[in-house]
Amino acid sequence: MDDIFGIPAPLLFGQLLLGLINGAFYAMLSLGLAVIFGLLNIVNMAHGAQFMMGAFAAWMLLAWLGIGYWWALLIAPIIVAITGIILEKLFISRLYKLDHLYGLLLTFGLALIIEGVFRNEFGSSGLPYRIPTELSGAWDLGFMFMPVYRGWVVIAALALCLATWVIIEKTRLGAYLRAATENAALVQAFGVNVPRMVTLTYGFGVALAAIGGVLAAPIYSVNPQMGSNLIIVVFAVVVIGGMGSILGAILTGFALGVVEGLTKVFWPEASATVIFVIMAIVLLARPAGLFGRA
Amino acid sequence: MVLQRRDLLGTAAAAAAGTVLPRRRARAQAQTIRIGVLTDMSGPYRDNAGPGSVVLTQQAVQDFGSRGFNVEVLQADHQNKPDVGASITRQWFDQGVDVVADIPTSSVALAANQIAREKNKVHLNSGAATSDLTGPACSPNMVHWTYDTYMLAKSTGAAIVKTGGDSWFFITADYAFGHALERDTGNFVKAQGGKVLGSARYPFPATTDFSAFLLQARASRANVLGLANAGTDTVNAILGAREFGLQRSMKIAALLMGIYDVKAVGLESGQGLLLTEAFYWDLNDRTRALTQRVKAKNQDRPPAMEPAGCYGMVLHYLKAVADMGVAAAKASGADAVARMKAMPTDDDAFGAGTIRADGRKIHPSYLFEVKAPGESRNPWDLYKLAATTPAEEAFRPLAEGNCPLVRS
Structure with missing residues (x-):
């Protein structure tokens, strides 16, 4: 087959596909961040730690209780969301009236504490989690070897992103949420319990992070710092997409996954930097992000 | 603190001179x-x-x-x-x-x-x-x-070349350690008649997903995947390599891997890996x-x-x-x-x-093979000894290191 820019075409197709797979993780995580920022005005720096907690919850369910992957996909996010709701009630809810910076610092501190506790308890090397047998194996696509599990990750992420977008943009509940961010007092006057709704929204955003963690558990080592590498990139995705824009977060997540994947072929050393270069350019040209409202 | 007779004498003398505390403290420091x-x-x-x-x-x-x-x-x-x-x-x-x-x-x-x-x-x-x-x-x-990287390269690298792994592709952590490990292993591979077909250097520590590099490794048609990295990175790269089916066409050489990394990969995915250590508890x-x-x-x-x-x-x-x-x-x-x-x-x-x-x-340095799940008798029984490199051969010869202390 022909070369494209000196790279064999099959390799390039493979990399595009891998970029989409990684983009699925970015999209899922930045979606949760965008929901939380858009509706609560909190920059949730604990998101990476909550992603990690999702993976650990899946591991604990299997190792301690014998509960497998499919149930973990449901139970782990609920457990992590409950911890998120407790955090929101105890700490975060006190900061809504203050500057963004306070929420950022608080959640950053929480992330460091959570990661530290897990590191003390489980060490830094990580724990093994097997790919469920239904999803093990791989397809030979000709141009690459495609693990079934990675295909599942993309499908699950797409479904999740679509469902979230529909709930927030197309349903009555979503309309309440959006209205509450515009004018909480007025929505409350209509008899909607706004503080509870906000708490549950935070819980939902955290659950999205945790689902990402469960999906990641079989392919990456389950370790306490697994979220901290990812979270920085995910923040860049949210900023590029436009803070609070749900569609922006999803599209940018997938797109940057592809850009990063291609950089890994042409200039691997720069693959961690490229996203931030794009972020700088976008911020210069469109300070509100690609899909944000100024 | 261990009290010595000399301390006591010194203290007594100092007390006589009326400067007990500073003298004592200074002596404790020394x-x-x-x-x-x-x-x-x-x-x-x-x-x-x-x-x-x-x-x-x-x-x-x-x-x-x-x-x-x-x-x-x-x-x-x-x-x-x-x-x-x-x-x-x-x-x-x-x-x-x-x-x-x-x-x-x-x-x-x-x-x-x-x-x-x-x-x-x-x-x-x-x-x-x-x-x-x-x-x-x-x-x-x-x-x-x-x-050091030379010891690892010599033991693991040479063992794998001996079993027919003569064309290598490296996935390398992009900093001093990864570079040194890739270089030292590459030298051994070449010295034994093997070839290095390429390498991908990834940003450390910002990389979680290795699939893009694994795909490049597979496309290079090398028969050995050399992992010039350590810790969680090695674990993630090995898990990825298994997932993408690299072990069908390539041997995996984890050039620096320890017992906790093996634990993290699990014996199921890790069995058969060759690795080098200078110490093993058992x-x-x-x-x-x-x-x-x-x-x-x-x-x-x-x-x-x-x-x-x-x-x-x-x-x-x-x-x-x-x-x-x-x-x-x-x-x-x-x-x-x-x-x-x-x-x-x-x-x-x-x-x-x-x-x-x-x-x-x-x-000496020791080449270990990771045990299969059935062979392991207790949670930390992970290795069997495959080969020992005697002390005098395990490290780079003194004259080849370009150490200024040796030349002068």
Whole structure:
């Protein structure tokens, strides 16, 4: 087959596909961040730690209780969301009236504490989690070897992103949420319990992070710092997409996954930097992000 | 604190002169050896070094016993950042610390090495891998104890070339350690008639997903995948390689992998991997005895290779201090290291050995094969011994390192 820019075409197709797979993780995580920022005005720096907690919850369910992957996909996010709701009630809810910076610092501190506790308890090397047998194996696509599990990750992420977008943009509940961010007092006057709704929204955003963690558990080592590498990139995705824009977060997540994947072929050393270069350019040209409202 | 007759006499004399406190304090200071364990407490190398290195250093102090001076062990987290590591080292030395020990992460070790030399203190290295520490960056103030990239490359690299793995593709952590490991392994592969078909250097520590590099490795049609990285990165790369079916066409050479990494991969995915260590807890009666002594303090786990190195090198340093006198050892780090080199070494972790002029500690290296789940008798029974490289062949020959100390 022909070369494209000196790279064999099959390799390039493979990399595009891998970029989409990684983009699925970015999209899922930045979606949760965008929901939380858009509706609560909190920059949730604990998101990476909550992603990690999702993976650990899946591991604990299997190792301690014998509960497998499919149930973990449901139970782990609920457990992590409950911890998120407790955090929101105890700490975060006190900061809504203050500057963004306070929420950022608080959640950053929480992330460091959570990661530290897990590191003390489980060490830094990580724990093994097997790919469920239904999803093990791989397809030979000709141009690459495609693990079934990675295909599942993309499908699950797409479904999740679509469902979230529909709930927030197309349903009555979503309309309440959006209205509450515009004018909480007025929505409350209509008899909607706004503080509870906000708490549950935070819980939902955290659950999205945790689902990402469960999906990641079989392919990456389950370790306490697994979220901290990812979270920085995910923040860049949210900023590029436009803070609070749900569609922006999803599209940018997938797109940057592809850009990063291609950089890994042409200039691997720069693959961690490229996203931030794009972020700088976008911020210069469109300070509100690609899909944000100024 | 150990009270000495000389201290008491000195105190009595000082009391007579009416200056008890300052004199006593000054004497206590002079009689205390301070060892700072500078390690990764919060990052990917925490399990391989980290708290384990502190525990094993304390064990060395305990096993050394009381010989007329105090030993104080400090610890700090360098976060794998050369600037953080350098400023802690500088601060420690300025505050009277005599030895900086362990220092995993080659870039941090190279930075601290320079400072130890400048300030004439002692740098005992167990955790860093780069063979440059005893090469161009060698120093009269440093001992590199446990392993280096040359040792790993020779043992694992040569073993794999022998079994027919003659064309290599590297996935390399893009910093001093990864580069050195790739270079040293590549040299062995080429020397034995093999070829290096390419490498992908990825940003450290910002990479979680290795699939893009694995795909490049597969496309290169090499028959060996060389992982020139460590810790969590190695674990993620191996998990990815299994997932993408690389083991069908390639052998995986994890060039630096320890027991905790094997635990993280799991025996199911890890069985059959070849790896090299200078220490394994279940190697002989002495290593088992040491493991028994420290296990309870080490979160009920056997020590990894790097902490075991901390044990050996700190014990040997303390023997040298006892031999030459505390005052002389504190006055000149270079003299203390020279004394260490002049004395033969012997400890439970590594047995008998020597230290060369370039600072290289000499002992055998061991090639292990990871056991299959069915072969493992207990949770930490992970390896079977595949080959031993004798001490005199395990490390780079003295003349080939380009160490300025050797030439002059």
